[in-house]
Amino acid sequence: MYKIIACDLDETLLSDDRTISKDNVxxxxxxxxxxxxxxxxxxxxxxxxxxxxxxxxxxxxxxxYVISYNGGAITENKGSKLLHFEGISFEKASELYKRGLDYDVCIHVYTKDMVYAYKYVQEEKDYLAGRMEVTEIFDDNIDFLKGQEIVKVLYMNTDYQYLKGIENDLKEIIGDLDVSYSSNRYIEFNHQGVNKGQGLKHLVELLHVDMKETIAIGDNFNDLSMIKVAGLGVGVQNTVEEMKKECDIITKATNNQGAIAEVINQYILGTN
Structure with missing residues (x-):
């Protein structure tokens, strides 16, 4: 019997209109x-x-519970009680920010409580509307964040190959970071070892559950670490093609067609 379902939100649980289907609920x-x-x-x-x-x-x-920031935080829902947190240093965040100025990207800097965005283009504003609040910034540095805990930095560009080129360019400064891709638009930089798979491991240890008793569901490369460590690793039908072979199963349904209900009905309820 599976005891935990760890599920990505955007493009997995959430439909493209940012709602959750009745079947999934x-x-x-x-x-x-x-x-x-x-x-x-x-x-x-x-x-x-x-x-x-x-x-x-x-x-x-x-x-x-919620696993957030790609595994950088685990929070108990009651009272928003933070149980685990792991971010990056201000120095590393500042270096990534300054290097990002040289690229055609929107730069996000995440603290515990806020997301700051530089080159906050309309396309990104439209994508994030209804997902999260963002504070637009215009400076060529993030010195105003000194002393704050920084979770991660990410760059946005919808050209995946362009982002891969940036990763190659930055090899000398990201060797001590965990790099992942998400939403077909982001390259994300977390602290080394911080990913959704490690987040799921922390939660499993906290709850004294066997990893074999977990299901992980996602659609993109930042979900892959948890898909690979879970007892059952699931990609929804709209999963990035290159990672489908890494999943144990691929649903027939997309995120717009009740993919999570499909998984639960088959592997929890046994009704499929």
Whole structure:
């Protein structure tokens, strides 16, 4: 019996219109009734997922959890209690920010409570509308963040090959970071060893659950670490083609067609 479902949000649980399908909500509720924990696992911060938690009946509940910042934080929903946090140094964030100025990218800097964006182009504003609040900045440095805990830095460009080229350019400064890709638009820089897979491992240890009793569901490369460590690693139908072979199964449904309900019905409820 699976005890934990760790599930990506954007392009996985959430439809393209940023809602959760009725089929998904009902299936998740049935899994919860059987004692299965449904754990959102997102690259975004905990403070951006309140609406999703409310839709799922998980808001402000004890013994329910969120893996956020790509595994950089684990939070208990009740009282937003932070149980685990691991970010990057200000010096590293500042270096990434300054190097990012040389590229055709929107730069995001995440603190525990806020996301700051440089070159905040309209395309990115449209994509993030309804997902999270962002503060636009215009300086060529982030000295105003000295003394604050910084979670991660990311660059946005919808050309994946362009982002891969940046990763190659920055080899000398990102060797001590965990680099991942998400949403077909981001290259993300976390602290070394920080990823969703490690986040799931931390949660499993916290709850004294066997990793074999977990399901991980996602659609992009920042989900791959948890998909590979989970007892059952699932890619939704719209998963990035290059990583489908790394998944144990691929759903028939996309994120717009109730992919999470498909997984729960088959592997938790046994109704498929």
């Amino acid at each position: 009902e299936a998740i509720e049935k899994a919860k009734e059987l004692g299965v924990k449904f754990v959102p696992a997102t690259g975004r911060g905990f403070n951006t997922v309140g609406g999703t938690l409310k839709d799922l009946g998980l808001y402000d509940l004890e013994n329910e």
